[in-house]
Amino acid sequence: MASTVLEFHDVSVVRDGNPILDSITWSVGSDERWVILGPNGAGKTTLLQIAAAAMHPTKGTADVLQEALGKVDVFELRPMIGFASTAMARKIPKNESVLDTVLTAAYSVTGRWNEEYEEIDLRRAHRVLKEWGLEGFAERRFGSLSDGEQKRVQIARSVMTDPELLLLDEPAASLDLGAREELVGLLGGYASSPASPAIIMVTHHVEEIPPGFTHAMLLAHGKIVTAGPLAEALTSEALTETFGIPIELTERDQRYAARAAAA
Ligand SMILES: Nc1ncnc2c1ncn2[C@@H]1O[C@H](COP(=O)(O)OP(=O)(O)OP(=O)(O)O)[C@@H](O)[C@H]1O
Numbered sequence: 522m523a524s525t526v527l528e529f530h531d532v533s534v535v536r537d538g539n540p541i542l543d544s545i546t547w548s549v550g551s552d553e554r555w556v557i558l559g560p561n562g563a564g565k566t567t568l569l570q571i572a573a574a575a576m577h578p579t580k581g582t583a584d585v586l587q588e589a590l591g592k593v594d595v596f597e598l599r600p601m602i603g604f605a606s607t608a609m610a611r612k613i614p615k616n617e618s619v620l621d622t623v624l625t626a627a628y629s630v631t632g633r634w635n636e637e638y639e640e641i642d643l644r645r646a647h648r649v650l651k652e653w654g655l656e657g658f659a660e661r662r663f664g665s666l667s668d669g670e671q672k673r674v675q676i677a678r679s680v681m682t683d684p685e686l687l688l689l690d691e692p693a694a695s696l697d698l699g700a701r702e703e704l705v706g707l708l709g710g711y712a713s714s715p716a717s718p719a720i721i722m723v724t725h726h727v728e729e730i731p732p733g734f735t736h737a738m739l740l741a742h743g744k745i746v747t748a749g750p751l752a753e754a755l756t757s758e759a760l761t762e763t764f765g766i767p768i769e770l771t772e773r774d775q776r777y778a779a780r781a782a783a784a
Contacts, residue, residue: 559740603679617663669700732775
């Protein structure tokens with residue numbers, strides 16, 4: 522049965538006297554896959570940081586995996602959360618092998634030192650690499666991979682610990698069309714599996730929303746414009762309000778496209 526993985530009540534984050542997030546009330550179920558869209562500076566990454574138990578709200582309450590931030594030991598919580606972001610990728614040593622890049626997630630480190638890996642972790646790492654289209658890459662150096670391959674390694678690393686919540690911050694940013702489509706296809710397969718964890722993905726482009734995603738939040742100036750099931754929340758009207766220009770949204774076979782509406 523589905524449980525609640527995130528429960529935010531009236532969450533605000535204030536920096537230098539300015540609200541970066543402003544009274545966010547939001548709930549995410551274990552069987553939901555959310556996309557978060559909004560202009561630059563809307564607060565999307567800040568929202569993910571709270572979901573990752575990496576930041577506390579200035580005001581309001583945030584429960585992550587049914588534990589209240591501020592009352593729980595975040596070091597116990599974080600291994601249950603997978604987080605793939607460019608900031609995380611920067612910490613991966615360029616000369617690390619792809620296998621070690623994924624394996625080290627099981628020990629919450631980046632960069633192999635002297636850990637003795639268990640056979641079970643090795644088997645899981647190889648399975649995860651295969652799932653993300655990376656078989657044959659295990660011995661390659663992370664820094665020698667293309668952008669698209671590196672993005673897939675980051676996601677493989679973030680699911681290595683079998684998390685209950687998977688957070689993806691712009692996983693398709695900077696990818697060429699072929700690499701983007703490959704990633705969207707893999708994410709779509711993953712999102713559609715009932716065995717997968719709850720997923721929250723931040724993106725700038727509706728074209729990057731994988732099939733199988735169920736919910737959307739549109740965020741502007743730290744506030745929710747709309748949030749709910751994809752078909753209700755992701756509309757031309759809501760995108761127009763969020764981005765402040767007339768936008769026309771189209772959908773075909775669970776894939777979306779958006780452009781400025783004709784005057
Ligand atoms: N530590 C901080 N101190 C002051 N302002 C901050 C701090 N962290 C973030 N901000 C500001 O908060 C706002 C929201 O930032 P955030 O990175 O969450 O937005 P975003 O929606 O992810 O943006 P982008 O799409 O550009 O990545 C931005 O205006 C940013 O400059």
